[in-house]
Amino acid sequence: MKKKLVILISGSGSNLQAFIDATQQGRLDADIALVISNKPGVKGLERAEAANLPTAVLEHQTFPDRPAFDHALMALIDRHQPDAIILAGFMRILTAEFVSHYSGKLFNIHPSLLPSYPGLHTHRRALENQDREAGASVHFVVPELDAGPLIIQARVPILPGDNENTLASRVLVQEHIIYPMAIQWFLENRLRLTHNGAELDGTVLPPHGFTHTG
Numbered sequence: 001m002k003k004k005l006v007i008l009i010s011g012s013g014s015n016l017q018a019f020i021d022a023t024q025q026g027r028l029d030a031d032i033a034l035v036i037s038n039k040p041g042v043k044g045l046e047r048a049e050a051a052n053l054p055t056a057v058l059e060h061q062t063f064p065d066r067p068a069f070d071h072a073l074m075a076l077i078d079r080h081q082p083d084a085i086i087l088a089g090f091m092r093i094l095t096a097e098f099v100s101h102y103s104g105k106l107f108n109i110h111p112s113l114l115p116s117y118p119g120l121h122t123h124r125r126a127l128e129n130q131d132r133e134a135g136a137s138v139h140f141v142v143p144e145l146d147a148g149p150l151i152i153q154a155r156v157p158i159l160p161g162d163n164e165n166t167l168a169s170r171v172l173v174q175e176h177i178i179y180p181m182a183i184q185w186f187l188e189n190r191l192r193l194t195h196n197g198a199e200l201d202g203t204v205l206p207p208h209g210f211t212h213t214g
């Protein structure tokens with residue numbers, strides 16, 4: 001049977017689109033069972049609907065607290081018994097209970113070369129620091145924000161005249177390549193989370209993960 005993904009979004013959903021394209025083009029051997037957004041009316045929901053994918057909106061403001069929202073989210077996800085849960089621009093901090101419930105099959109992409117710049121405004125901070133390189137990181141999710149074992153990083157140059165938008169676009173192109181690629185490794189049982197870190201083909205990956213050069 002085909003492997004199943006649930007994808008969580010909050011906005012534009014360009015990474016979701018990369019997963020849709022990869023499944024349609026056979027680069028990712030999986031079905032997207034459900035797309036969940038914590039915000040109504042976002043572009044990512046339009047992308048899901050255009051691809052005839054089931055969607056759900058779960059507005060976090062309608063819950064009394066973070067655990068209540070996460071419980072509802074878990075109930076929604078677990079109905080589909082997904083093989084992997086993909087955070088794709090999902091702008092919510094998740095409870096430790098949620099994260100451990102999906103330990104080893106919960107993934108995130110972050111627009112920086114982690115461990116540099118966890119949190120928000122990554123590109124702004126890289127430009128302010130006059131870094132010469134930026135990038136994106138796919139990682140297993142652990143309770144601490146943006147801190148899980150790294151699976152793959154894509155590096156891009158920071159060019160003279162770059163601003164947050166030009167840099168974000170250059171990084172996004174790479175995000176759309178590395179995220180479905182990492183998930184395909186996982187679905188092929190090549191990638192797993194161990195207590196030594198992320199392991200690919202039986203070997204523990206280096207601390208920064210596999211490096212993809214565009």
Ligand code: GRF
Nearest residue numbers: 012013014015089109110111
């Ligand atoms: C991406 O830059 C991703 O790395 C970060 O949020 C952004 C989401 O973009 N986590 P999109 O919604 O996939 O277009």
